[in-house]
Amino acid sequence: MIRDPICGMEVENEQFSYEFEGKKYLFCSDGCRDKFKGSAKEFSQKYVYDLIIIGAGPAGLTAAVYASVSKIDTFLITKDIGGQAVDSVKVKNYMGFDFITGKDLARKFKNQFLQQHYLRHIMDEVVKINWLDNNFEVLTKGKNKILTRSVVIATGMKRKKLAIQGEERLQRRGGCHIVQFRI
Ligand SMILES: Cc1cc2nc3c(=O)[nH]c(=O)nc-3n(C[C@H](O)[C@H](O)[C@H](O)COP(=O)(O)OP(=O)(O)OC[C@H]3O[C@@H](n4cnc5c(N)ncnc54)[C@H](O)[C@@H]3O)c2cc1C
Numbered sequence: 001m002i003r004d005p006i007c008g009m010e011v012e013n014e015q016f017s018y019e020f021e022g023k024k025y026l027f028c029s030d031g032c033r034d035k036f037k038g039s040a041k042e043f044s045q046k047y048v049y050d051l052i053i054i055g056a057g058p059a060g061l062t063a064a065v066y067a068s069v070s071k072i073d074t075f076l077i078t079k080d081i082g083g084q085a086v087d088s089v090k091v092k093n094y095m096g097f098d099f100i101t102g103k104d105l106a107r108k109f110k111n112q113f114l115q116q117h118y119l120r121h122i123m124d125e126v127v128k129i130n131w132l133d134n135n136f137e138v139l140t141k142g143k144n145k146i147l148t149r150s151v152v153i154a155t156g157m158k159r160k161k162l163a164i165q166g167e168e169r170l171q172r173r174g175g176c177h178i179v180q181f182r183i
Pocket residue numbers: 054055056057058059060077078079080081082083084085087088089090091092124125126127154155156157158
């Protein structure tokens with residue numbers, strides 16, 4: 001459901017629209033559109049999404065696809081696209097594939113998201129979520145402040161690193177490596 005950012009009324013068509021900083025805003029009437037145009041910067045910062053999804057691993061991207069299909073006014077914030085799947089050399093027994101590399105699977109996720117179920121998104125890291133006047137205020141490392149009525153947190157997990165020599169270089173190389181280290 002798309003809401004008029006000025007009056008909050010549900011908007012069903014694109015008759016009154018205005019583009020500002022790459023986002024298209026829809027209005028119920030010429031009057032609300034004119035009011036928005038007068039102080040677009042201020043109003044766009046007060047815009048409240050219905051949903052913010054944090055993370056674009058398999059879980060976040062699945063949520064994004066279904067939010068798009070359901071026409072929920074959604075914004076996606078993520079540090080990367082693909083999540084842990086990118087680190088998997090062999091993904092076995094994933095429905096539809098006998099075998100696929102994590103990198104190829106992540107590429108398919110990305111294409112499906114961008115080409116068939118596009119949602120507004122930003123590559124950034126969420127650092128804080130505040131509860132503010134009945135909405136969530138999501139703050140990012142890149143100093144973005146975005147308001148939403150609901151949040152899906154799909155931030156997965158990050159494995160602990162061993163902190164040994166060659167770890168970064170050998171990451172994602174697959175197979176078995178002999179690493180020499182002194183105790
Ligand atoms: C080496 C390896 C091999 C694997 N092999 C298989 C396999 O063969 N089969 C299988 O089913 N599973 C496998 N898995 C597990 C599978 O990859 C995970 O279960 C799956 O990726 C979890 O998905 P997720 O979306 O919950 O989280 P993740 O994939 O962890 O995604 C989390 C997302 O959130 C983002 N994020 C995190 N914090 C923030 C923040 N503060 N702000 C913004 N964004 C944030 C990350 O950048 C990422 O995009 C493997 C995992 C690894 C590491």
